[in-house]
Amino acid sequence: MTGLVWLCRRETLRVSKLWTQTVLAPVVSSLLFILVFGLSLGDRIKTVGDTDYEVFIVPGLITMAMVQAAYANNASSIFQARFDRYVNDVLSAPMRAWQMTLGYTVGGLFRALSIGGLLLVLAVLLVGVPVERPFALAAAVVLGLVLFAALGLVVGIHAETWDHTTFIQNIVILPLAFVGGVFYSVDVLPAPWHELSHINPVFYLVNAVRFGFIGQSDVSIWLCLGVTLALAVPVYAWAQYLFTTGRKLKD
């Protein structure tokens, strides 16, 4: 287990050393969203359901910032390690494949939770967002972050260039987050956009986190957690498969 502890430490140290890029920048970016969309548009869109608009958008913005951070951290960390070949220091060490997968995953979780924690504090101070269902919130955050941290590992291991890692972030994750109900309730969308929203996996995660914060969701919390779990398990298993077989890491 010692190797696992050191790998976790290394991955979190990287986040800490680069804190202006890894934590501060996403926090400032999300804060601007809260200020611009929440406090300025909030005057025109008073409420969504029974919730003030500036409070309504906070869970989605925190989710968006956290999943992007979990993905980007792991995709860049493992890709850099492969590119510079210092991943060999870990691959040759007496560590089991599951320890390597977990160790690298922890970096993404640490970065995402740092961002999420800071945003939560700021959101409480600025717009007074509540935490109505802490256990549901914890479950949603853990499942969502494992999903996107593992996805970052899978992409970072398969990627041949930096562009491959950013492509998934910019073309897949970010658009899915934007149309996943971060800024609106999908109940207000006309057909077929309302129905199409239900095939977006980020929609379920945003709603699960929103349920944790304000106790309000467009669909059942159990469905939200179930969909996120059903995606997190195979993606994490895929990352584990890559470390177990050495595919793309030992080619």
Next chain:
Amino acid sequence: MYRDHAPALELRGLTKRYDDGTLALEEFDLEIPAGAFFGLLGPNGAGKTTLISAVCNLIRVTAGEVLVFGEPADTMLARSWIGLAEQDINLDRFLTVRETLAYHGGYFGMGRAEAEQRAEEMIDVFGLAGKRDTRAPRLSGGQRRRLLLARALMHRPRLVILDEPTAGVDFELRTEMWTYIRRLHAEGTTILLTTHYLEEAEALCEEIALIRDGRLIARDSADGLRESFGVERLDQVYVKAMASAASTLLGRVRADRL
């Protein structure tokens, strides 16, 4: 626990074919006794780095078996016995010299206090005290080479594999590294060295294996090789052995085409 008197390294029928079809090693057999200083010589693309990568679990082998002191190379125990200094500078760009060593020790099972103490020892031994808190990209070429060697030795391995450790380093550093490697060998560590410098192999190694195109061509002491090839110098042995292997390979290719 490891078997007493087991060879430091045993390769049995080791074969590696890369995804692009390149056959880097073919049915390769080799045994290196414990405590030996063993040299591996061959031209670029001969299969030296592939062989080392197979021993260190850095590639997926196609077939064959690798044993380290009698243990399969992919076991945790065998891995903990191997220290590798790779040919390319592959240092973690985010870590300082001290962290590079301590984290390596940690990956190989050392606790925090032990890893930090050992890292300080290695920093002193390799003359990196002034650069303790400098990150790898800010080190000079020679300092990076020293750090690579220090990292390989950090966890006190029984088998040290040095893949062209003196490639591109100046005479002064090369001599310094030779002195350290000799001392390490004198203390009982088995050394496997690949190099392009014949004088380096002759000065350091008790036994030398010549490989080409993934096959073992010859293996003996420097004196034994000179005697069997009927020449006076090791460079003449090398040229003769490689020419003979090339003609054998050409013969095989022609036979395959017929």
